[in-house]
Every structure is written in structure tokens, then in C-alpha cells.
Amino acid sequence: MNRILMCACGIVVLFTACTDRGAPRNPKLVVVSYGGGSYQQSQIEAFERPFSSSHHVDVEPVVWGAEYGKLEEMVESGNVPWDVVEVTAAQFVRGRGSLFQPLTRTIPISSFDPIDKTSAPDHFGVPNVYWSTVLGYKKSAFLKEQPAGWRDFWDVKRFPGPRALYDNPRATLEFALLSSGVQPNRLYPLDVDRAFALLDNIRPYVRLWWTDGTQPVSAMLTGTVVMSPAWSGRLYASQQAGQEIGYTWNGAANELDYWIIPKGSKNVSLANDFIVFASDPDAMAKQATLTAYGPANKLAVLRVPGHIRLELPTDPQNWAVSFIIDSDWWSKNEVAVTERWLRWKSK
Amino acid sequence: MRKLAKLVVSTAAWGLIVSVGLFYVVPLIIWCISLARGSAGAHSPGVDVFALYWSLIGQTITLSVAAALAAVICGSATALVAVSGHGRTRELLTAAMTVPLLMGFIARNYAWVGLLSQFAGETRVLFLSSLSRALLYKQLGIVVVMGTVFVPFCYFMVLQELTGLSPVPLQAARTMGASDATIFWRIILPSIRGSQRNAFMLSVVLGVGYFITPQLIGGGNFQFVGNGVLVLLDRFGLTVDASLLGLLLFLTVMVPVGLTGLAIYLKKRQKKQEQLKVVRKQESLDTAAPAQAD
Numbered sequence: 001m002n003r004i005l006m007c008a009c010g011i012v013v014l015f016t017a018c019t020d021r022g023a024p025r026n027p028k029l030v031v032v033s034y035g036g037g038s039y040q041q042s043q044i045e046a047f048e049r050p051f052s053s054s055h056h057v058d059v060e061p062v063v064w065g066a067e068y069g070k071l072e073e074m075v076e077s078g079n080v081p082w083d084v085v086e087v088t089a090a091q092f093v094r095g096r097g098s099l100f101q102p103l104t105r106t107i108p109i110s111s112f113d114p115i116d117k118t119s120a121p122d123h124f125g126v127p128n129v130y131w132s133t134v135l136g137y138k139k140s141a142f143l144k145e146q147p148a149g150w151r152d153f154w155d156v157k158r159f160p161g162p163r164a165l166y167d168n169p170r171a172t173l174e175f176a177l178l179s180s181g182v183q184p185n186r187l188y189p190l191d192v193d194r195a196f197a198l199l200d201n202i203r204p205y206v207r208l209w210w211t212d213g214t215q216p217v218s219a220m221l222t223g224t225v226v227m228s229p230a231w232s233g234r235l236y237a238s239q240q241a242g243q244e245i246g247y248t249w250n251g252a253a254n255e256l257d258y259w260i261i262p263k264g265s266k267n268v269s270l271a272n273d274f275i276v277f278a279s280d281p282d283a284m285a286k287q288a289t290l291t292a293y294g295p296a297n298k299l300a301v302l303r304v305p306g307h308i309r310l311e312l313p314t315d316p317q318n319w320a321v322s323f324i325i326d327s328d329w330w331s332k333n334e335v336a337v338t339e340r341w342l343r344w345k346s347k
Numbered sequence: 348m349r350k351l352a353k354l355v356v357s358t359a360a361w362g363l364i365v366s367v368g369l370f371y372v373v374p375l376i377i378w379c380i381s382l383a384r385g386s387a388g389a390h391s392p393g394v395d396v397f398a399l400y401w402s403l404i405g406q407t408i409t410l411s412v413a414a415a416l417a418a419v420i421c422g423s424a425t426a427l428v429a430v431s432g433h434g435r436t437r438e439l440l441t442a443a444m445t446v447p448l449l450m451g452f453i454a455r456n457y458a459w460v461g462l463l464s465q466f467a468g469e470t471r472v473l474f475l476s477s478l479s480r481a482l483l484y485k486q487l488g489i490v491v492v493m494g495t496v497f498v499p500f501c502y503f504m505v506l507q508e509l510t511g512l513s514p515v516p517l518q519a520a521r522t523m524g525a526s527d528a529t530i531f532w533r534i535i536l537p538s539i540r541g542s543q544r545n546a547f548m549l550s551v552v553l554g555v556g557y558f559i560t561p562q563l564i565g566g567g568n569f570q571f572v573g574n575g576v577l578v579l580l581d582r583f584g585l586t587v588d589a590s591l592l593g594l595l596l597f598l599t600v601m602v603p604v605g606l607t608g609l610a611i612y613l614k615k616r617q618k619k620q621e622q623l624k625v626v627r628k629q630e631s632l633d634t635a636a637p638a639q640a641d
Contacts, residue, residue, distance in 0.1 A: 067581040067582050068582060068583060068584060069579075069580055069581050069582055069583045069584030069585065070581055070584070071584075072584035073584055073586075164566075167567040206568075207484050207566060207568075208484050208566040208567065208568075209566060209567025209568060210566075210567065211562065211567065218464065219464070222464045224464050224483065224484075334583075335391045335393045335394060335583050335585070336391075336393030336394065338578060338582065338583070339393065339394045339395065339399055339579075342399060342402070342403070342570065342574075342575055342578060343398060343399055343402040345567070345568075345570060346402040346403050346405075346406060346569075346570055347402065
């Protein structure tokens with residue numbers, strides 16, 4: 001019995017050793033995107049797979065929840081397994097001096113024309129995509145009249161039913177202020193006290209505080225809640241699948257993501273190549289077509305088919321009724337406001 | 348042979364002590380010192396850790412205690428059924444009790460969320476949808492899910508106590524005409540009280556460290572201290588604030604546990620001393636009696 005066991009072990013070891021000496025391996029690049037689901041799939045199809053075959057690189061896609069502390073710890077400890085990371089605009093402002101590797105390749109000006117109110121690519125990062133948090137609702141719950149903005153979300157008499165909110169003060173405080181009639185161009189600096197007072201009013205009707213983009217969609221589909229802010233790309237995918245969820249662009253919160261290379265990446269040159277590749281208008285247009293998020297590059301928007309362009313956060317009609325999250329304000333206030341948020345939620 | 352066994356046992360014991368020292372106590376001491384010096388890492392002046400702690404600790408303790416109580420009641424009841432049933436019943440119950448321990452945290456929580464939200468959306472059976480309304484994203488849901496995880500600890504502890512219970516007092520009580528209820532209240536319950544107390548304390552200690560279950564089952568409506576630690580550490584990298592919050596939770600658990608342990612130790616010592624006094628008194632009486640007889 002022992003002999004048989006030893007023979008089997010020997011065969012396994014021999015087989016492993018032989019297969020290990022096979023063809024030379026491609027270099028590996030770890031690309032980290034913010035949020036999974038249909039969004040990550042679109043990045044794989046538009047950027048990672050084509051880059052992998054054209055540059056003979058193994059690209060490993062990784063999802064993160066934009067936990068800035070995690071990235072900070074990695075860089076400080078010198079143990080950085082990531083090469084390219086998608087960060088939010090507020091994180092880009094906070095980390096550009098200390099956490100990010102300067103880019104060694106620049107994006108040609110001829111191929112990148114930034115969307116209005118968007119900065120051009122710089123030494124530390126390249127604007128990638130505008131994603132939007134819009135007001136979604138379960139269509140069958142509102143057959144007579146459908147909610148048209150945050151004022152309706154707060155109006156529990158006209159639009160009854162349990163709600164969900166994003167478990168994050170960023171954008172949620174803005175939605176509260178919009179519900180009380182504050183104009184989008186007068187949101188910042190945020191009146192935090194007033195926003196929390198308005199949240200007090202809606203809190204008894206909030207059944208779910210979601211942390212992941214799939215949660216609000218599934219909660220609306222199962223009828224657990226009837227209304228929730230949700231990421232526009234997820235709702236677009238849900239609509240394409242024929243599911244009965246509607247959404248409105250009124251008061252939508254737009255946030256910009258950047259591609260960066262964390263300090264300590266082991267593949268800086270390849271990571272630069274990837275960022276240049278992913279900033280090409282054709283590649284950006286392909287991603288936008290798949291997920292309906294708005295490329296930060298006007299040249300890419302022009303390449304998106306007309307019917308999908310209407311669903312992008314950067315479409316002029318949608319852009320006009322939405323607002324951009326002020327990354328400067330949030331980079332200075334996010335910690336204190338989040339601490340207050342945690343205390344408020346535990347009251 | 349006996350010497351060898353002694354050597355093995357003492358080596359194992361010292362190994363355990365050294366491991367505990369290296370992996371738990373030493374880092375804890377270093378952590379406390381660096382916290383006191385304020386050199387443990389990033390800290391934000393905008394975060395009031397003590398205010399955050401006070402706002403989170405109430406829910407953490409209340410829900411953990413509720414879940415532990417539920418587990419003690421269910422675990423004890425199941426152990427009683429297992430002891431009074433046939434061999435097959437006990438095997439089946441023991442197998443069922445190990446299932447919650449075998450499932451990972453995420454799988455367990457998502458299974459519950461999936462189950463309950465399906466009831467809410469698709470199923471039109473009245474009982475199931477009202478179950479969902481009562482449990483999903485509610486405090487009761489957190490207590491039930493945490494309770495199911497703790498039930499096995501209580502079950503196995505109580506079962507061990509019950510199987511080791513001497514049949515003599517039970518038979519004596521029956522002979523004297525005591526009813527089943529009297530036997531349960533007067534003999535069985537006092538016998539398993541110790542294991543119930545241990546199971547309860549173990550469950551509470553485990554429960555206060557939870558954060559995934561409150562987030563997923565509670566739908567973010569109820570937060571534990573662990574959720575606060577995670578936000579400070581993961582989202583903002585505030586290691587000092589997160590460590591301080593963690594240390595406060597650690598003290599919240601360790602101070603009562605330590606005091607309870609000390610109280611039990613002192614009570615036992617007092618009892619032992621009293622017993623010793625009685626024995627000595629008896630001995631002195633025994634020695635005095637023959638002398639008087641002489």
C-alpha cells in the first residue's frame with residue numbers, strides 16, 4: 001500500500017516538474033478595476049483581452065471597492081501586487097503626491113480630448129470613465145406616476161414603499177440636499193448638518209444600505225425595496241436584460257475614475273503601455289458600448305453608436321441634469337464625514 | 348516510558364505558551380505601547396474614536412448577547428432531545444449541528460440573504476414572505492443567523508455535561524416520586540448551568556467581533572464595532588484610530604471576562620478554605636474524642 005502511495009507521489013512530482021519546464025511564460029500584469037459585474041466584464045473585453053494578445057502579456061483582472069487605506073498600506077509596506085489601479089477622482093487628488101508612480105509614457109494630445117469640466121491626462125494618471133449614480137425604481141410599484149428625482153425619493157406619501165440607499169455619505173448627502181430644492185451648482189461646500197437632518201426624515205423608510213452595485217438591482221427586482229440610487233451601468237444592463245427597472249437622470253451624481261500606477265509596481269513599463277492602450281478612443285468607445293458608462297474622452301464618445309450614446313452619463317442631455325461629485329471637497333472632508341455617518345447610522 | 352511521556356507533555360505545554368506569547372501577547376503589548384506613543388501609524392484629527400466607540404458598542408453588545416442567549420436556549424434544548432432520544436436521533440442531531448460550522452461566513456450569509464429575499468419577491472406563500480419581512484435587514488435576522496452559528500458550541504458543551512451526568516440522583520428523585528418537571532428544574536438544569544454559562548460567554552466573545560453578518564443580514568442598518576474598524580482601516584488607512592477602536596473592543600470583552608474569572612477563582616478558593624476548615628475541625632474532634640474516652 002505504501003509502495004503504491006509512494007509511486008503515485010513520484011508520478012505527480014515528475015509530472016509537475018515536466019509541465020513546469022514547458023513554453024516560456026508571458027509577463028503578468030495585474031489590473032485592478034473599481035466594481036465588478038458588467039463593468040469589469042466590459043474592461044476585460046475592451047482593454048485587457050486585446051492588450052493581452054497584442055502585447056503577449058497575461059493580464060489578471062482584480063476587483064476592488066476603492067478602499068484607499070488598503071492601497072496606502074500596500075505602498076507603505078512595499079508589498080504591491082497590483083500594477084494598474086482604477087481610483088476615484090477624490091482618491092486621485094489625495095494620492096498623487098505620495099502613492100502613485102509618475103507615468104513614463106504620455107497620452108498623445110491628438111487622441112485624447114477631455115470632456116467638459118475634466119482635466120487632461122497628467123504625470124500621475126489618466127481620466128478613464130464617468131460613472132453615474134442615478135435614481136432607480138421598480139416599474140411595477142409605480143404604475144400611475146413614476147419618480148422623477150430625489151424630491152420624489154423623499155416623498156414617501158406620493159411614492160410609498162421601502163427604499164435603499166448607498167452605505168456611503170459621498171453622493172448620498174448630495175441627494176438629500178437636492179431633495180430639499182438645493183440647485184446642483186450650489187451644492188458645494190456641502191451643508192452637512194442640513195443633509196443629515198434630511199436623512200433623518202427618510203431613514204425609517206430605508207430598508208437596505210447597500211455596499212455593492214449588484215445589491216440595489218437585486219433588491220428592486222425581488223421587491224425588497226421599490227426605489228434606490230444605483231449605478232447607471234448596472235441599471236442599463238438590467239434594462240437590456242428586459243428586467244422591469246426604470247431610472248431617471250435627474251440629479252444623477254457623476255464621478256470620474258482615473259488609471260494610476262501604484263508606487264512599488266513591479267511592471268511599471270508594461271503598466272504604462274496598458275494605460276496608453278486603454279486610453280485609445282476606439283478601446284474606450286468599445287467599453288462604453290458594452291457598459292454605458294461615459295468615456296472621459298470626447299473622441300471616444302463620438303465613436304459610440306447613437307442609441308447607446310443617449311444612455312451615457314456624458315450625453316449632453318444627461319450631463320445637463322446631473323452634477324459632478326466635487327473631488328476636492330470630498331478629499332478634504334471624507335474621513336470626518338464618514339465617521340459622523342457611522343455614528344449617525346448607529347443612533 | 349513515563350519519563351518520555353512527561354517530557355512530551357511538558358514540551359507541548361511550553362510550545363503552546365511560547366506560541367501564545369509570540370503570536371498574541373507580544374504583538375498586543377507592542378501595539379499598546381506604540382498606540383500610547385502615537386507612533387503606530389496614520390491618525391486623523393477629524394475622527395473621534397471614543398464617540399464612534401460609544402455609538403457602536405451598544406448594538407454590538409445587545410445583539411451579541413441576544414444571539415448567545417438564543418443559542419444557549421436552542422443548543423440546550425437540542426442536547427436534551429439528543430440525550431433522551433435513540434442513538435440514531437443523537438447521530439442525526441450531531442450531524443445537523445456541525446453543518447453551520449462547516450459553512451464559510453460569506454456562503455452562510457449569502458445563503459440567508461438569497462433565501463429571504465427570494466421569499467419576499469417570488470414566493471407568494473404567506474408564511475414565507477412574513478418570515479422574510481421579519482428577518483431580512485432586521486435586528487431579529489442578525490440574532491437568528493448569529494444564533495445558528497453559536498448553537499453548535501452550546502449543543503456540544505451541554506451534551507458532554509448531560510452524557511456525564513450520574514443516573515443516581517435521577518433514579519433517587521424518581522423513587523421519591525418527583526415529577527419530570529421537578530427533575531428537570533431541580534437536577535438537570537443546575538447540572539448543565541456551568542456548561543451553559545461557558546457556551547454563553549464563548550458565544551458573546553465571538554459575537555462582538557462579528558462584522559460581515561451585521562452588514563449583510565442587517566442590510567447596513569445595524570453596525571458592530573468591527574464595521575467601524577473596517578471602515579477606518581480599509582477605506583482610509585487610519586491605523587491608529589482603527590487600532591484604538593479595536594483595543595477598546597478588546598477591553599470591553601476582556602475586563603468583564605477577567606473579572607468573572609477572578610470572581611469564580613475567589614469563590615472556589617473560599618469554598619476550598621471552608622472545606623479545609625471543616626476537615627481540620629473534624630480531625631481535631633476525631634483526635635480529641637479518643638483522648639476523652641481514655
